Amino acid sequence: MPTLDFWLDYASTYSYLAAARIGPLARAAAVTVRWRPFLLGPIFQAQGWNSSPFNIYAAKGRYMWRDMERSCEHLGLPLTRPARFPQNSILAARVALIGFDDGWGEDFSHAVYRAEFAESRDIGETATIAKILGKLGRDASHVLEQAQAAENKARLRSQTEEAQRLGIFGAPSFTTADDELFWGNDRLEAALAWARK
Amino acid sequence: MPTLDFWLDYASTYSYLAAARIGPLARAAAVTVRWRPFLLGPIFQAQGWNSSPFNIYAAKGRYMWRDMERSCEHLGLPLTRPARFPQNSILAARVALIGFDDGWGEDFSHAVYRAEFAESRDIGETATIAKILGKLGRDASHVLEQAQAAENKARLRSQTEEAQRLGIFGAPSFTTADDELFWGNDRLEAALAWARK
Numbered sequence: 001m002p003t004l005d006f007w008l009d010y011a012s013t014y015s016y017l018a019a020a021r022i023g024p025l026a027r028a029a030a031v032t033v034r035w036r037p038f039l040l041g042p043i044f045q046a047q048g049w050n051s052s053p054f055n056i057y058a059a060k061g062r063y064m065w066r067d068m069e070r071s072c073e074h075l076g077l078p079l080t081r082p083a084r085f086p087q088n089s090i091l092a093a094r095v096a097l098i099g100f101d102d103g104w105g106e107d108f109s110h111a112v113y114r115a116e117f118a119e120s121r122d123i124g125e126t127a128t129i130a131k132i133l134g135k136l137g138r139d140a141s142h143v144l145e146q147a148q149a150a151e152n153k154a155r156l157r158s159q160t161e162e163a164q165r166l167g168i169f170g171a172p173s174f175t176t177a178d179d180e181l182f183w184g185n186d187r188l189e190a191a192l193a194w195a196r197k
Numbered sequence: 198m199p200t201l202d203f204w205l206d207y208a209s210t211y212s213y214l215a216a217a218r219i220g221p222l223a224r225a226a227a228v229t230v231r232w233r234p235f236l237l238g239p240i241f242q243a244q245g246w247n248s249s250p251f252n253i254y255a256a257k258g259r260y261m262w263r264d265m266e267r268s269c270e271h272l273g274l275p276l277t278r279p280a281r282f283p284q285n286s287i288l289a290a291r292v293a294l295i296g297f298d299d300g301w302g303e304d305f306s307h308a309v310y311r312a313e314f315a316e317s318r319d320i321g322e323t324a325t326i327a328k329i330l331g332k333l334g335r336d337a338s339h340v341l342e343q344a345q346a347a348e349n350k351a352r353l354r355s356q357t358e359e360a361q362r363l364g365i366f367g368a369p370s371f372t373t374a375d376d377e378l379f380w381g382n383d384r385l386e387a388a389l390a391w392a393r394k
Contacts, residue, residue: 047254057244059366063378070377070387169256180267181260186383190267 001032002177004195007163008109009040009171010089010096010123011052013068016113018172018185020077023106029192035100035109037093038163039156040171047169052086068117071185078118087116088124094147094156095129104136111135198229199374201392204360205306206237206368207286207293207320208249210265213310215369215382217274220303226389232297232306234290235360236353237368244366249283265314268382275315284313285321291344291353292326301333308332 006022008015026033044052054061065081072079092112099105111132115121121128126144133140146152163173167181174182174191182191203219205212223230241249251258262278269276289309296302308329312318318325323341330337343349360370364378371379371388379388 047256057366059244059361059364062364063366063380066378067380070391164256167256167259169254169260181263183260183264184383186381190271194267 001030002195003032003034004191005034005036005175007036007038007168007171007173007175009038010092010109010112010116011086012040012089012171013054013064013085013117014185015172016117017068017071017075017077018188019109019113020075021185021188025188025192029196031192031195035096035105036159036163037096037100037109037156038160038168038171039090039093041089042160043164043169046164055085078114080118080120082116082120082122084122084124087122090124090156091126091129091144091147092123094152095133095143097152097155097159098143098146104138107136108132198227199392200229200231201388202231202233202372204233204235204365204368204370204372206235207289207306207309207313208283209237209286209368210251210261210282210314211382212369213314214265214268214272214274215385216306216310217272218382218385222385222389226393228389228392232293232302233356233360234293234297234306234353235357235365235368236287236290238286239357240361240366243361252282275311277315277317279313279317279319281319281321284319287321287353288323288326288341288344289320291349292330292340294349294352294356295340295343301335304333305329 004026006018008019022033049056054064068079096105096108096112099108112123112129115128115132116123123129130140130144133143166175166179168175168183170183172185172188174188176191176195180194182188182194201223203215205216219230246253251261265276293302293305293309296305309320309326312325312329313320320326327337327341330340363372363376365372365380367380369382369385371385373388373392377391379385379391
């Protein structure tokens with residue numbers, strides 16, 4: 001089966017949409033998806049941004065939230081605009097790396113996005129992540145220890161560096177085995193079609 | 198018939214794609230399209246940008262040109278990356294306002310995009326615009342005089358101000374009768390569906 005890399009940041013609104021859509025679409029297209037959590041923060045900082053462009057550029061931000069409302073309604077996804085945006089997604093990304101090793105990464109990802117964008121919880125807080133892990137039947141303190149180990153932190157850094165090398169500048173992004181890059185939830189279908197070529 | 202406003206800048210790569218797609222899609226959806234040329238320049242300047250974000254942010258620019266290649270191939274549209282980007286689109290936009298009054302605005306728009314993105318011509322040069330007008334059977338010097346009249350210049354300024362009031366921050370954009378804004382060639386289908394609601 002062809003493979004598509006799905007680059008997601010847990011702080012990214014449109015990654016929430018892509019995470020909800022990619023499973024069924026990839027199955028229908030017979031494409032295997034590799035979930036690649038990474039951090040947009042260092043990439044934005046390298047562009048001179050110290051926050052999300054949706055905060056820096058007011059019109060773009062207003063548009064994004066309205067577009068998220070429409071898109072979530074269209075997809076049947078819950079949405080409650082979080083009090084804080086963007087949230088700190090480092091811990092979620094570190095835990096996700098463990099989760100994708102252990103087979104619960106996708107469930108964890110959906111739960112994180114739901115906590116953040118539907119349930120008014122702050123995914124930057126350890127308690128939020130611990131609660132999600134508990135609900136998934138994981139030993140939260142053990143997983144958090146693995147997630148915060150130096151080796152796992154380094155893994156997330158190198159995954160983020162790989163994203164930068166691939167030319168990624170936003171999330172969600174998709175890359176194919178032949179290094180084609182597609183940016184944005186709207187391009188998911190095009191990325192899947194390219195992966196099948 | 199429901200109406201959709203199509204906001205385009207003649208310097209914008211993705212506006213080229215949307216201009217090529219909107220006619221057949223709108224006819225199939227039974228939606229009337231109102232072409233609204235405007236200038237991104239003042240809007241970008243208000244955001245602190247003195248060039249296209251595709252020039253300011255290198256990774257985003259590299260992505261855009263590759264994505265244009267793929268998209269043009271997919272749509273069967275010619276593409277030759279212009280030596281200069283972005284081009285000065287003021288004259289084209291002023292002439293287009295006359296053209297949409299007189300019924301040749303769409304043909305003019307397609308010819309401008311083709312000159313710029315397929316034929317390595319500079320649409321900022323009066324000679325390029327005059328040649329296009331000639332090919333469309335117009336009296337180029339008369340049209341250029343109308344286009345550069347103070348009243349017509351003011352019209353373009355107020356159209357750009359209207360775009361800003363509507364929250365537009367990029368091109369192409371689409372607005373509906375109930376002031377819903379959709380940004381990007383990828384959202385054209387969603388905009389048409391909303392207009393039909």
